[in-house]
Amino acid sequence: MDKRTINIQATIPERWLPDFVAMLKAMEYCGSVGASRWVCLYSDGDGDFRPKFNISGLPNDFEPTKGYDNTDQSRIEFDAG
Numbered sequence: 001m002d003k004r005t006i007n008i009q010a011t012i013p014e015r016w017l018p019d020f021v022a023m024l025k026a027m028e029y030c031g032s033v034g035a036s037r038w039v040c041l042y043s044d045g046d047g048d049f050r051p052k053f054n055i056s057g058l059p060n061d062f063e064p065t066k067g068y069d070n071t072d073q074s075r076i077e078f079d080a081g
Contacts (some may be wrong), residue, residue, distance in 0.1 A: 002062075004057065004058075004059075005057060006055060006056065007055070007056045007057050008053060008054075008055050009051050009053065009054040009055075009056075010051055010052070011049045011051065011052040011053075012049065012050075012052075013048050013049065013050075013079075015048075016049055016051075019041060020041065021033035023039055023040070023041045034041050
């Protein structure tokens with residue numbers, strides 16, 4: 001399996017850091033033990049979350065996938081598998 005290192009710079013309110021980092025660590029953990037789980041973070045756009053991301057290291061022709069918008073439209077799901 002090919003791998004690529006990318007750099008993600010995130011600017012988010014400080015109070016969201018514990019939950020945001022915990023989400024990333026949960027994804028890392030699941031990958032390390034071979035577990036499949038939903039790893040979720042409620043993206044409170046009406047509140048104060050409003051993250052900004054700068055991502056470098058992607059190929060020039062990179063196209064992100066479109067998330068599956070489930071029927072109740074309360075979440076957008078992504079799954080490469």
